[in-house]
Amino acid sequence: MHQTKKGMQWYCGMKVHVGADVDSGAVHSVEITAANEADINILPKLLRAEDEVIFGDAGYTSDEYKRGSRQLGIRWCVQDKRKPGQNLPESQKKRNRKHSSIRARVKHVFRVITSGNLDSLGPAPRADGLGQPVPAAAGGW
Helix, strand or coil: CEEEEECCEEEEEEEEEEEECCCCCCEEEEEEEECCCCHHHCHHHHCCCCCCEEEECHHHCCHHHHHHHHHCCCEEEECCCCCCCCCCCHHHHHHHHHHHHHHHHHCHHHHHHHCCCHHHHCCCCCECCCCCECCHHHCCC
């Protein structure tokens, strides 16, 4: 595990990155990284050949990936970031809200991972080498 600073707060731990189907919410890929790993570095591992659209929070913002996805005919719906010292224009805020409402459909995956109430999920979860529960999509629960 590693530590990272966000704002004035230090965090120590790991992050779970999940690739999920937009229509069904079914998880198709899971990556676990150290807290200091940039989200955008994990994006290629979360994509499948048949994906037609990419949703993500602002941590997955990349002009290079945005151009590449458009060239491949993949719709880019990643949250826009504000520029340093500026606010987002209203049009970008509106687009971010629209994308967030769609991303919210697959957020239940994180609620299951972080809820701590594993009794309702069936058999006890197994742990990986770090003692962390392994989500169902990765072969656990």
